[in-house]
Amino acid sequence: MAITSANQLELLQTAEAVAREKMIEPGLVIEAMEESLARAAKSRYGADMDIRVAIDRRTGRASFTRVRTVVEDGEVENYQAEMTVEQAGQYLDAPKVGDTFVEEIPPVELGRIAAQSAKQVILQKVREAERDRQYEEFKDRxxxxxxxxxxxxxxxxxxxxxxxxxxxxxxxxxxxxxxxxxxxxxxxxxxxxxxxxxxxxxxxxRTAPEFMAELFKMEVPEIYDGIIEIKAVARDPGSRAKIAVISYDHSIDPVGACVGMRGSRVQAVVNELQGEKIDIIPWNEDMPTFLVNALQPAEVSKVVLDEEAERIEIVVPEDQLSLAIGRRGQNVRLASQLTGMDIDIMTEAEESERRQQEFETRTQLFMDSLDLDEFLAQLLVSEGFTSLEEVAYVERDELLVIEGVDEETADELQARARDVLEAQNRAALENARALGVEDSLVAFDALTPQMIEALAKDGIKTLDDFATCADWELAGGYTTVDGQRVKDDGLLEPFDVSLEEAQNMVMTARVLLGWVDPEDLAGAQDEDDEGDGESDEADESGEVAAAGTGES
Structure with missing residues (x-):
């Protein structure tokens, strides 16, 4: 069939019909038709030719043209689609490199195979256009x-x-x-x-936490308007969920607004989530207080927060332990997801027993190291002294507040503590040198003799060895394995070296070795200081009594 023998308007009608069906631009369908006809023409005239087809958008007439490009003499690679400046002079006036010569050629006869090939090209182009349209439509959704x-x-x-x-x-x-x-x-x-x-x-x-948040946004106008914000969502899909909300308008209760009149708003979300029980919790910037709310309906006696390890210890009455943990650990697991921290739960009896063991251990330390009787050692522990360093280097006035301790006794305590520490330092340094530690590491001021000994036992014997360590290797940290946080012990962790302190020590060693420019280090420190403009008020090891209650 010759293309000119068919009703030329059929091309436009077909393009419009396909475009309506696939919801794409008619122009894209016509472009696909032009490409398919050009391929059919190449199969007739030769694959090396640059043949182009243009379909008139008003009449449907298809015009076939052959294009040849003018190139430098001697650079012709395709004689069907290129020609020299001299050859182009037969067709063009003053031709130059880059000019094109276009000539019209007769329309092709579309045989069965050519027609089938043209159809495949059109279908492929239409599918690509349809996919592009779908992606553009849904990418922003x-x-x-x-x-x-x-x-x-x-x-x-x-x-x-x-x-x-x-x-x-x-x-x-x-x-x-x-x-x-x-x-x-x-x-x-x-x-x-x-x-x-x-x-x-x-x-x-349907299991994503964001799904629940979006459902609440649809049901609660205050969330949509930004008056109430959803701060965190934790879900056990199909069973139970916790959602933390905060109101920026003091006259609006965030929990009450999400629950709705007679529970109408929250019930609509529950019905959509196949009966998933939802605890709505007021958000609080103070993490211990927020956690107390998150663990409801269980009552919490005490919260001990360790921000560096991202861990919280919860103390509950004996009769509240199972309620705090929840069925199969569900309640504490959701609270952990909501706060982003690991949660350890213990009863008041367990916490008391642990504290008693710590008290006895520290008492025995002072009795053995300082040659004290049990009563005086217990007094030191009761006043908050936990190590020999604290006794040795604390202000003398802090020892004088202890009942029965006068100036002479305080001086004697500090002298004994310093003597013990010096003896321990000498012994640790001797052991480290016996293990092969070099002077470069011993002379590094940031490390104590006990730290040097611990490093030597792990094969770190020079300042170069130390400078290659990662901060988490020294201070310890946590690794997520199969969704569970696993503790990584640090070489200097027994000496209470924080991650930040370990990082500073390693960077200082690298500066001393000339690996790092001190100016670069100072610039990085300035950036960190800017990012740490707001400091947390809660002490890392502080204990917060749980006295607040929240709604659920």
Missing amino acids: AGTIINGLVKREEYGNIIVDVGAGEAVLRRNDKIGRESYRPNDRIRAYVKDVRREARGPQIFLS
Whole structure:
């Protein structure tokens, strides 16, 4: 069939019909037709030719042209699509390199094979245009809730018709044992939109914490307006969830607003989440207070916060232990997710026993090291002294406040403590040198003899060895393995060296060795100081009595 023998308007009509069906621009369909006809023409005239087809958008007439480009003499590689300046002089006036010569050629006869090839090109182009349209439409909808119809189930994954395309609700993103049948309506959170070779992939989720947050935003106008903010969400999908909210208007109760009149607002979310129980908790900047609220309905006696290790110890009455932990650890697990910290729970009896053991250990330390009787050693521990260093180098006035300790006794205590520490330092240094420690490490002021001994036992014997250490190797830290935080012991952790202190020590060693420019180090320190403008008020080892209550 010759292209000119067909009704030329059919091309435009076909393009418009396909564009309406696929919801893409008619111009894209016509461009696909032009490319398919050009390929068919190349198969007729020769694959090396640069043949182009233009379809008139008003009449539908297809014009076939051959294009040849002018190149330098001797640089012609494709004689079908290129020609020299001399050759171009036969067709063009004053030709120069880069000019093109365009001539019209007869339309091709579309045989069966050529027609089939043209059809495949058009379909491919239309599919690509359709995929681009879908991606552009959905890429900005990631992080929102979408409604759709269930089309089918494939290997446990639900294929959802979302209007202009298909989305996937994977098996692990469904709540519990949810089951759907074709044409069921479904509401889900658009978790991710990715452009892939097989087309845009839209991934949905009903288990994501963000899904619950978006549902509350739909049900609670104050959240949508920004008066109330959702600070954190933790979910055990299909079973229980905790959501922390804060109000920026003191006249509005954030918990009450989320619950709604007779629980209407929260109940709408619960129904959508297959009966998932939801605890709504008031957010508090003070982490211990917030955690007390998060562990409701359990009552908490005491909270001990260790910010550096991102760990919190909770002390509860004996009868509240099971309630605080929850069924299969659910309550404490959700509270941990909500706060972003590891939580250790113990009863008051366990905490008392641990404190008694610490008291006895420290008492025995002072009795053995300072040659004190039990009563005086207990007095030191009761006043908060935990180590020989504290006794040796504390202001004398702090010892004088202890009952029965006068100036002479205080001086004697400090002298004994310093003598013991000096003896321990000498012994540690001798052991370190016996292990092969070099003077470069011994002369490093940031390290005590006991630290040097500990490093030597691990094979770190020079300042160069020390400078290659990572801060977490020295101070310790935590590694996440299979979703669980695992403790990594540090070489200097027994000496209470923090991560920041370890980092400063390593960087100082690198400066001394000439590995790091001191000016670069000072610049980095200035940036850190700017970022640490606000300091936490709570002491890292401080204890906070739990006296607040929250609503759920």
